[in-house]
Amino acid sequence: MANSHDFKLSASTANLKCTDLLPYKNTDVTLEFLQKVVDVLKEFVMQTNDRNVKILDFRHPEDMKKILDLEIPEQGLNLQTLINDCVSTLKYQVKTGHPHFFNQLSTGLDIVSMAGEWLTATANTNMFTYEIAPVFILMENVVMTHMREIIGSNWKNGDSILAPGGSISNLYAFLAARHKMFPNYKEKGIATIQGQLVMFTSDQSHYSVKSCASVCGLGTDNCVIVPSDINGRMIPAELERLVVDRKGRGHIPFFVACTSGTTVLGSFDPINEIADICEKYGMWMHVDAAWGGGLLLSKKYRHPRLTGIERASSVTWNPHKLMGTLLQCSTIHFKEDGLLMSCNQMDAEYLFMPDKLYDVEYDTGDKVIQCGRHNDIFKLWLQWRAKGDEGFEKHMDRLMELSAYMVKRIKEMPDKFYLILEPEMVNVSFWYIPTRWRGVAHSAQREVELGKICPIMKGRMMQSGTLMVGYQPDDRRPNFFRNIISSAAVTEKDIDFLLSELDRLGHDL
Missing domain, CATH: 3.90.1150.170 (Aspartate Aminotransferase, domain 1)
Structure with a gap:
């Protein structure tokens, strides 16, 4: 990254404060400041794509604290200092879009998606109602419908939502599965269930599946870990053995998380065989395709890896991974429409009034557990x-x-x-x-x-x-x-x- 002196504001602007920017005062000062920020970002993009530039300038935490001025001041600093802060921040940031960065599932720097994120930040709106995010809500509706059609032709009339990461997407699947089996749980709680609920996932699955058992009151002992084969795929015969074992103890098997693209080995569980077992014992089958979902877009590589995914009840799919959409962009899809709303709706009429001038079916805030949602759709739609x-x-x-x-x-x-x-x-x-x-x-x-x-x-x-x-x-x-x-x-x-x-x-x- 270039040095701070390469991004100098004019002498008349450098010592001004944030109160000299819009919405307080000067349009010209605002434009100069923003242009300089964009110059800093453009420089980082160019260096990210330069193989002669290092991926990172590593410093140990204690050394980094000495280099950077991270303190919050009593009085606001001038605009040039803020530009310098932007420069030093990127100077020591890992260039995850660098061609020699092979470290994470989410890598690369898609320029169009990045441009979408810039626009998203500028629009700075919440995604809970059509009233305040009309264009973005319609985009989400179109893109989510398209993704469900790619999952399976019988999914078109289902439902979807963007969530803050694959772990929360998996949590939404768990909540919907429990609600489907025990619709009174939402109001009556644990007393509704006469027995111990148990869920199943492979020993190669993402830890967030097991976390669902902890967060939602099952206890991690009731997230049954199914052995995988030498290639990291769940063994269906072992799944059935463990289901029968738990049923024999009087437990209630209700949820199986099938992984399509495990985090470490990139393995794909055999969906059709697992679906057969789920249908036999009346269990919800969730496919965690947070990592491998992108291969649904490939005629050559979709099968046999994702064969049978249309038989699932829910699917997690993270475009911010294999598809290269900027972080974060995670989707959760349901074959059955209405479950998200039925499961999570709290009828908060001070936010989700039913008597608005437009069709309130487009309001999404009451479908989710988080109320406010970041706009993660525009960067994916534009890409x-x-x-x-x-x-x-x-x-x-x-x-x-x-x-x-x-x-x-x-x-x-x-x-x-x-x-x-x-x-x-x-x-x-x-x-x-x-x-x-x-x-x-x-x-x-x-x-x-x-x-x-x-x-x-x-x-x-x-x-x-x-x-x-x-x-x-x-x-x-x-x-x-x-x-x-x-x-x-x-x-x-x-x-x-x-x-x-x-x-x-x-x-x-």
């Missing part, structure tokens, strides 16, 4: 207008092709890299092999030793600022690298750089 279904399909296919290229390159260097499993998605899981472990037969002991070097290499990545790849253990393995390719900026040359840079950073360990 989808730019790409169309065809553009998103090409984007999904490209990400999968790049992941296949990475797998191919890893296999070509078996002395340096060990591929843990053939990926179903863009999660590529592997170990790096330093020089002293090359030629040694693979074993559990070698896995332990290779796991020990992952945090050391990650530290070297951050200190050099050239690369970011995530690592973690799972219940079968010590630490391993999990590389994510979900950014449109990545090319084959970036993957070649990634593997070469890992070797440079770790060969001597």
Whole structure:
């Protein structure tokens, strides 16, 4: 990031205060200030896409506190100081849109979506009524309907909402499932249920599913963890065994969370087989496709990964992940219309008056548990207008092709890299092999030793600022690298750089 002196306001403006901006005073001062902020943002965008610029300038927390002035003053600071604050903030921010950032499920910097977020912030409206967000409410209606049609033709007349993240989307599914089975729970509470409710999810699912059991009063002991196979997919026979076991104890199985794109391995649970079990025992099937949902847009890769998703009762799908929409943008979809409103409506007539001059069916605030909602739709709508279904399909296919290229390159260097499993998605899981472990037969002991070097290499990545790849253990393995390719900026040359840079950073360990 350029230095603060590259973003100097004019001498007549620099020492003015926020009270010299609109809505208080000067239009010209406001325009100059905003233009300078935009210049700072443009510089960050350019550097984010420059492979010769580091991903981050790492500092330890205590050192960062010494560099940055983060204190809240008694009296307001001048406009030039505020511009300088913007510069220093981005100077030390990780460039998550950088082509060599492979660290998170959400990566990349889609320019059209970013422009949409700028407009959203400027409009600064709440999404709870058509009255104050008419255009955005209609956009949400159109885009959510389109997403449901992509899930399945029998979903068109269902319902959807944008939620603050996939964890809350999963929570909405849980609440709707309980409400569907016990519609009096909303008013009467736990006394309505004569027995212990239990839910089921795989040992590879996102922790937010288990969190639902805690938040909603089941207790985590009643979120039954179903074993997965060696590829990270839920084992349907184990699910049925555990359902029968809990029913035998007098419990009430009511909810199964099926994962389409697990966080670590990127695995897809077998939806149709799980749906059969859910139908047999009268359980709600939720598909958490927060990560893998983007592949619904690809004719080539949708099947068999997401085959049967139309049989679900609810689906979480996060465009801010594989589709590259700016954070945050998470959707929850229901096959049955009316459940969201019936489950969550509190009839707060001081906000949601029924006698307005327009059709109040377009008011969304009473459908949700949070009342106020951030506008997360415009950036997705604008991005989808730019790409169309065809553009998103090409984007999904490209990400999968790049992941296949990475797998191919890893296999070509078996002395340096060990591929843990053939990926179903863009999660590529592997170990790096330093020089002293090359030629040694693979074993559990070698896995332990290779796991020990992952945090050391990650530290070297951050200190050099050239690369970011995530690592973690799972219940079968010590630490391993999990590389994510979900950014449109990545090319084959970036993957070649990634593997070469890992070797440079770790060969001597």
